[in-house]
Amino acid sequence: xAKTTQPTSMDCAEGRAANLPCNHSTISGNxxxxxxxxxxxxxPQYIIHGLKNNETNEMASLIITEDRKSSTLILPxxxxxxxxxxxxxxxxxxxxxxxLIFGKGTKLSVKP
Amino acid sequence: xxxxxxxxxxxxKEKRETATLKCYxxxxxDTVYWYQQGPGQDPQFLISFYEKMQSDKGSIPxxxxxxxxxxxxxxxxxxxxxxxxxxxxxxxxxxxxxxxxYTFGSGTRLTVV
Numbered sequence: 001x002a003k004t005t006q007p008t009s010m011d012c013a014e015g016r017a018a019n020l021p022c023n024h025s026t027i028s029g030n031x032x033x034x035x036x037x038x039x040x041x042x043x044p045q046y047i048i049h050g051l052k053n054n055e056t057n058e059m060a061s062l063i064i065t066e067d068r069k070s071s072t073l074i075l076p077x078x079x080x081x082x083x084x085x086x087x088x089x090x091x092x093x094x095x096x097x098x099x100l101i102f103g104k105g106t107k108l109s110v111k112p
Numbered sequence: 113x114x115x116x117x118x119x120x121x122x123x124x125k126e127k128r129e130t131a132t133l134k135c136y137x138x139x140x141x142d143t144v145y146w147y148q149q150g151p152g153q154d155p156q157f158l159i160s161f162y163e164k165m166q167s168d169k170g171s172i173p174x175x176x177x178x179x180x181x182x183x184x185x186x187x188x189x190x191x192x193x194x195x196x197x198x199x200x201x202x203x204x205x206x207x208x209x210x211x212x213x214y215t216f217g218s219g220t221r222l223t224v225v
Contacts, residue, residue, distance in 0.1 A: 034213055041221075043116075043202050044155060046213030087154075093211035099145070099168055100204075100214055102154040 004088045009107040012082075018075040020106050022088030025069040032093045033064060034100070035073045037084040044087070044102075047073065078110045114138055116217035118203050124223045125193050133188040133220045137205030143167065144186040145214060146178060147202040155202060161186055162208050193224045 005023040012018040024033065035047040048055055048062045050071070055062045061074040075082055087105035117136040125131050137144050143162045147155040148171075157170035161180035172178075175193075180186045190197060200221050204214040 032211060036213070038155075041200065041219070043204075043216030043218050044214075046215065049211065049213060085154075099157050099160060099170065101157055102147075104154060 004090060004103055006086070006088050006104065006106045008104070009109070011109050011111060012075075012078045014080060014110055014112050015077055018073075018078040018082065018108060018110070020073040020075075020086050020088075020108065021070065022072070023070045024088070024090045027068050027090050028092075030092050031090045033062065033068075033071050034089045034091065035060070035062065036087045036089065036100075036102075037082075038087070038105075039081075039084040047086075049093075078108075080110050080112065082108065083110045084108060116203055116205050116215050118201075118217035118220050120220060121218065122221045122223075124225060126225055127193055127195060129193050129224075131190045131193060131222060133190070133201050133203075133222070135186045135188070135203030135205075135217060137184055137186070137203075138215055141205035141207055141215075142184070143206050143208045144180055144184070145204045145206075146172075146186070146188050147204065147216075149200040149202065149219075150196075151199070153199075158188070190222075195224050198222060198224045 034049040036044045038044045050062045064071045085105040145160040146158040149155045158172040160167040164180045178188045200219045202219045204216040206214045
C-alpha cells in the first residue's frame with residue numbers, strides 16, 4: 001500500500017472549516033483513499049473514502065486531486081468534539097484488499 | 113445499530129500470565145482484524161481473519177495467537193505477558209469484498225504489572 005504524508009498537527013477555530021491535507025504521491029490506480037479519526041483512547045472511526053471523484057457524506061467532504069497524488073478532508077463546521085487524530089490511509093479495497101495500515105496522522109485541535 | 117463488541121473493557125494481568133481478549137463483529141461481517149496501540153503510538157495491525165481462516169499477519173508476537181470461531185467471534189490469546197504488552201487492543205470488522213471502511217470496537221485496555 002502507498003505511503004501517506006500528513007502534517008503532524010493543526011489548529012482550527014470552532015465553527016470554521018477544517019481542511020486536512022494528505023499527500024499520497026505513490027498511490028496506485030486501484031488504491032482508495034480512506035480517512036479515519038481517533039478521539040482520545042477510543043476506537044478509530046471511519047469518516048469517508050474515495051477513489052478519484054470527490055465525495056461527501058454527513059461527516060465530511062473528501063477532495064482528491066485529478067492526478068490523485070493528494071487529497072483534502074474537509075470538516076465544514078468544526079466543533080470541539082472533532083478534536084482528534086485524523087489518519088489518511090491508502091489501500092486496495094474489494095476482493096484484493098490490503099490491510100488498513102495506520103501511519104502518523106494529523107492531530108487536529110479545535111479551539112473555542 | 114449493532115457495533116463491534118469487545119470484552120473485557122479493562123484487564124490487569126501480571127507478568128508471565130496469559131490473557132484472552134474477545135471480539136464480536138457486526139452481524140454479517142466476514143472479516144475481523146486485531147490492532148495493538150501502545151501509549152502515544154498509532155494503531156499497529158496484528159492479524160486478520162476472513163471466514164474463520166487467518167487472512168493476513170502483521171507485527172504479532174509469537175507469544176500471541178488468535179482465531180475466529182464458527183459464529184465469527186474472534187479471540188486474541190496472549191501468553192507470557194510482558195510489561196511492553198500493556199496497550200489498547202482494538203478489534204475491527206468489515207465485509208471483505210466491499211470497499212466500505214472498517215468498524216472498530218471500543219477496545220480492551222490491557223495493563224501488565
